[in-house]
Amino acid sequence: MPQRTAWETEVGIPRVPEGIETPAVCLDLAVVLANVRRMQQALSAQGLRVRPHVKTHKSLRIGRLQIDAGAQGITAATVGEAEVFANGGFDDIFIAYPVWAGGSRGKRIRDLHERVSLRVGFDSIDGAEQLARAARGARPLNVLVEIDCGARRSGVPPSEAGPLAVAAARLGLRVLGVFTYAGHGDRSPEARLAAANDEVTELARAVESLRRAGFVEEEVSGGSTPTALLSARRPVTESRPGEYVFYDQNKVALGICQLEDVALVVATTVVSTAVPGQVILDVGTKALGREGSPDRGYGHVPAVPGSFLRLLNEHHGYLTVPDEVTRPRVGDVLAIVPNHACPIVNLFDEYTVLQDGREVDRWPIDARGRQR
């Protein structure tokens, strides 16, 4: 019996190569490059610095593409991610997170601070005290006050940015400015517009608060893939989008990209057709996370029209196939457009790099699992 053929897919979705071992996370290099350049150019044209968030790709190679395209530095979510990128030669890193620098993490931050140009987020005096303790005896550590612009996650109200900056400066930290994340912008196109506005408005308020407290801000950092192009205006000086390197089904639904801009798919093999009306794929939560819902499904399979990925177990995906559509056969390889790229990348050790539908390389997902 011959090796099965990978199914043809819609225009723009990477074809996964025949004979590939699955599940595999595949990226289309040409699409990644186009995405990186387009975002960089759009933000640079507005006079912003770009500091891409590497939590999406966790890859030194892709980070380097972003720097080569003009990025100022990178943003990391954790100290562990920052360490991987520092070891890989990146020298300008912002950990945009209210890092708790207690215990051994204090020493790790100190080490990073001595090796690269590091900046760290904070939103409490307790957090600032730990950061100051970690940097004691070294040059002052650069920090940014996190403010809340509506996501109601972390960050102080903008009016508290100044007082918190004063407290941090007294502890010996060097306050560069403020940052925020408009996490409330990913629910709908309307929410996205409102959140981008909130981002600019609340950052402006925070800048006022800083100035009243006697600080001249050097950095006003915002931006995320949904809001970056809408919030690229004063007083914002820097944008930190992450997902734009790959995009995903959620971003298509949000109207910020087309299906052909999606650079990342998960390759899967049909392993069972024993139950009528569906096929079972070799992807479950260990390959796709549980990003989605029973209503929305857990990913999009363009090659099988009308199909619906309705349920995931750990190693099984249940793809409903309409009666009038030819069911894929056992052994067939399909491409899944994920709902949310970031958590999926974190489940794999390497990318299968595709060009024109052919595997041309494997790239390690260098910072996979560096969650602390």
Added chain:
Amino acid sequence: MPQRTAWETEVGIPRVPEGIETPAVCLDLAVVLANVRRMQQALSAQGLRVRPHVKTHKSLRIGRLQIDAGAQGITAATVGEAEVFANGGFDDIFIAYPVWAGGSRGKRIRDLHERVSLRVGFDSIDGAEQLARAARGARPLNVLVEIDCGARRSGVPPSEAGPLAVAAARLGLRVLGVFTYAGHGDRSPEARLAAANDEVTELARAVESLRRAGFVEEEVSGGSTPTALLSARRPVTESRPGEYVFYDQNKVALGICQLEDVALVVATTVVSTAVPGQVILDVGTKALGREGSPDRGYGHVPAVPGSFLRLLNEHHGYLTVPDEVTRPRVGDVLAIVPNHACPIVNLFDEYTVLQDGREVDRWPIDARGRQR
């Protein structure tokens, strides 16, 4: 400022040690040992062989504890998991999955087959053909027919077990018997009882089908953590529970264990208290998966009464804290009882091993990420 103290928790929930770097997945060794022994003894007492599913723990050390307690061998979900355990000295492995042995995976199965006592699942003639091709020239490969007992996932109807076994034998495979997974038993206590009954009834039908086709079955394999003790009767010869080593909040809800039987927690640090009514934890989907729902929450924090883990981003957990309860402070360490242990283990590289609330060791999660 002193290092924060880990919060005291309810009886039976592992206390996470002070100063631990988080997020971390912590196991209480005494509870693991008790869980392993109790399940082994209960199933042995019914005359069943136990073949624990290692997809839960992915750890050579824990697999060895299971063998030492009397397990016959192990069950794996993927060829990659089987390879890790074969390399670790395990010599009796069942890949209880309809493995597609195309491409390079055929050679990997062949290599395993030549090194250890291997058995593989299948539920289609196409799948059997690929397995037979992989083993050609070697001694016959042991296979089990997967049957569906109600989960409507993979597996043929029981009445087709015999004809499929005949086809597989003609291809040169050695059919040992049948297996099933009662995945429909995890929704409610009632569903659990019904599913355990289905498991036994449908396996008995499959045995009839095998016998009519001229096969004498050597193995009739069922069992999962929810159903194992209920389906431990003829014609079942072997049980494959996995989650019982750790249990989790879902199993507590299902009534098959108590909170004090849960051996695994995720240690987390409070990183922000800037928004009233909640605290932000340093765990998101990259530490907890997205196991749960907005209604149920994404994990249980026993130390903070009435708290509710209502939302996860990638690196942030939103823990709602009732007004009348003292909010944890930034830097405090808390234990989260996860809803579902298996996908969480897969997100970490090592266990923090606890005894009497103290860290005594780190164990690698050897087969983490081996999804193909």
